[in-house]
Amino acid sequence: MKQFLFLALAVSGMAAAQIQGSTTVRENGRTLTINCTGINDVISVRGNNNTLTLNGTCENLVVYGNGNRIAAWSLVKVWLKGNNNVVTATQQTTAPTLSNTGNNNRYTLESLTNGSTTQGDDKGKKDDDKKD
Structure with missing residues (x-):
C-alpha cells in the first residue's frame, strides 16, 4: 500500500510542473510547461535560470529574472526587464x-509566413516591433 501511495505522490508532483493560465x-533552475489561455494571461518570471515552455497564446510575458530560457508558441506583449534571458516564439x-x-x-x-527575425540587446528600446 505504501508503494502505491508513493507512486501517486510522485506522479502528482510531476503533474505540478504543468501550469494553466496566469502564473508567477x-x-x-526549474523546468516548467505553462498552458496559456490567451485571455488576460500574465506570465511573470521572477526566478533565475529557468527553462519554460509556453503553450498556446500568452497575452503578457514579463521577465524580471535573469538567465531564463523561454520557448513560446505565440506571444502578444513581452517585457524583458531582467538580464541574459532568451525568448523564442513561433508566431501565427x-x-x-x-x-x-x-x-x-x-x-x-x-513567423510561419515571414521566416525568422532575431532581436538583440537594445537596452531601453520600447515597442521593438515598430519599423524604422
Missing part, C-alpha cells in the same frame, strides 16, 4: 509588442 514563476499572428530594458537579452520571433 519565483523558483530558480502578428509580432508581439516588445520592451527590453534589461541587458544582454535575446529574443527570436519565428
